[in-house]
Amino acid sequence: MEQVTARDGATIVLHSTGTGPGIVVVHGGGVTIDVYRRLAAALADRFSVHLYNRRGRADAPPRAMPYTADQEVDDLAAVLEHTGSGNVIGHSGGGFLALEAALRLPIDRLALYDAAVSIDGSFPSGWLAPARAAARAGDTARSLAITTAGINSQMAAAKLPLGIRTAIIRAFLRTPIGRTMGELLPTTLDEAALILAHDGPATRWAGVRAEVLLACGADGPPYYVHQNEALARALPHARTLTIPRSGHDAINRAHPRTVEPLAAFFAAPVTTERTPHS
DSSP: OEEEEOTTSOEEEEEEEOSSSEEEEEOOTTOOGGGGHHHHHHHTTTSEEEEEOOTTSTTSOOOOSSOOHHHHHHHHHHHHHHHTOOEEEEETHHHHHHHHHHTTSOOSEEEEESOOOOBTTOSOOTTHHHHHHHHHTTOHHHHHHHHHHHHOTTSGGGGSOHHHHHHHHHHHTTSHHHHHHHHTHHHHHHHHHHHHHTOBOGGGGTTOOSEEEEEEETTSOTHHHHHHHHHHHHSTTEEEEEETTOOTTHHHHTOHHHHHHHHHHHHSOOOSOOOOOO
């Protein structure tokens, strides 16, 4: 482990593995870097993979409030500078933040998997208010049940009555990953609100000059497919990839059908020049 000094003086703990060109992973909401260690190990024979917990999680410093993307982008900037990396993977809410960062930072290649962006109202929003209300009432299981069904409406479990879903989540909260997601639920809700606050046309990100791989899972929420298509039309150096037999967590599971396209993308020569960022 290494320590990186953030722009505000806080300490970011860097967990690195492997050898070769550097890749920095910006993890999703509701989890820590622990669920990405399998991905890091799968890439470590070809790349140096750098993981760090985003603010408010595990060994990371607290988040600044009110919550904005600025501190997240500043932290990624510090990690990129420390590691000398020009490659970034962003997943889910981390994909939104990585895309925001690519507007401001010298990133060469950006691979996004199920990036949680909202394009002209594409990202579901109706679940957020009731999820926040349940969280304020202290009912974490109900709030998380509303959240998971709202974001993953394509799943059969999302069609179950809320009471049944809440009972299932209550049992899930007794597992290690469930406890983490329950503890981080306020952070997840804040992140969703931030994503929705940045809703707009795909051309909002047209200034991203990095080469971008817009990946999603064929078995995940279908809105990611449409969002990626819209982004690919707006970004100057982007292409889409829909990975079969893969859901939202496929990047964590690190099956070769997910890992190998990422490895090929990052191994290819960079064909665009970095654009100076202020």
